[in-house]
Amino acid sequence: MKKAIIYMVISLLAGAFTSCGDKQAGKSAERYHINFSETTTVQKENKYVLIVSGSPRKRGNTDLLCDAFARGAEEVGGRVEKIFLADYRIDYFSEADEQRVGNRANEAEDDVPMLVDKMVQADVIVLASPVYYMNITGQLKTFIDRTFGRYREMKDKEFFYLTACADPEESTADWAINGFRGFVMCLPNPTERGMVKAIGMGRKGAVKGSRYEDEAYNLGKHI
Numbered sequence: 266m267k268k269a270i271i272y273m274v275i276s277l278l279a280g281a282f283t284s285c286g287d288k289q290a291g292k293s294a295e296r297y298h299i300n301f302s303e304t305t306t307v308q309k310e311n312k313y314v315l316i317v318s319g320s321p322r323k324r325g326n327t328d329l330l331c332d333a334f335a336r337g338a339e340e341v342g343g344r345v346e347k348i349f350l351a352d353y354r355i356d357y358f359s360e361a362d363e364q365r366v367g368n369r370a371n372e373a374e375d376d377v378p379m380l381v382d383k384m385v386q387a388d389v390i391v392l393a394s395p396v397y398y399m400n401i402t403g404q405l406k407t408f409i410d411r412t413f414g415r416y417r418e419m420k421d422k423e424f425f426y427l428t429a430c431a432d433p434e435e436s437t438a439d440w441a442i443n444g445f446r447g448f449v450m451c452l453p454n455p456t457e458r459g460m461v462k463a464i465g466m467g468r469k470g471a472v473k474g475s476r477y478e479d480e481a482y483n484l485g486k487h488i
């Protein structure tokens with residue numbers, strides 16, 4: 266009898282924690298002053314979905330999450346484009362970039378003006394990075410810094426986050442999520458829509474066939 270009561274209490278608690286998963290995500294977004302929505306806020310037929318893949322490993326865990334998300338988003342009519350940051354020339358932010366604001370930001374000589382243009386055009390932006398030393402990768406951070414001249418134009422966007430890490434602790438993945446949010450909270454009127462934290466993924470390709478790949482695919486279907 267005693268055992269049955271303990272089991273019932275544990276089941277009730279477990280149920281409570283599972284059902285509040287999305288609400289928790291919403292609450293954390295609130296702390297960052299980022300709107301959170303379980304449903305789309307972009308009333309458009311063919312949304313332009315820009316996936317920013319920040320790992321240097323092609324076909325690695327984060328990149329596989331990106332591809333799964335892309336499959337889902339395409340299935341529901343999204344116009345999906347993935348940019349694999351390591352394929353582009355993205356110089357560090359410099360003092361000169363501080364002067365290049367608005368149209369002048371396009372004067373930079375590397376690939377950043379073209380990539381930032383895509384960010385400004387996108388309806389939905391997916392930020393993806395593995396955890397590197399409890400943070401996002403240098404590739405993604407360098408790119409984010411370079412949006413400085415035009416970040417105010419990235420308004421009313423919806424955001425999804427994808428991350429992977431070797432550690433099986435969810436709190437480790439949260440460091441990357443905080444990295445994404447540090448950028449998103451600076452933009453005008455962003456809305457956070459969801460995230461995948463693929464934990465315990467040390468080996469290249471470990472995400473393949475995992476529940477995280479399914480999660481990313483299902484998230485993509487909810488753009």
Ligand SMILES: Cc1cc2nc3c(=O)[nH]c(=O)nc-3n(C[C@H](O)[C@H](O)[C@H](O)COP(=O)(O)O)c2cc1C
Pocket residue numbers: 320321322324325326327328394395396397398399400429430431432433437466467468469470
């Ligand atoms: C430079 C570097 C730093 C890393 N730092 C962490 C870390 O702080 N915590 C962690 O759990 N995993 C860490 N990892 C492991 C990666 O997050 C993990 O292997 C991830 O799946 C790699 O994703 P990718 O295949 O998309 O590159 C690190 C890996 C590298 C190469």
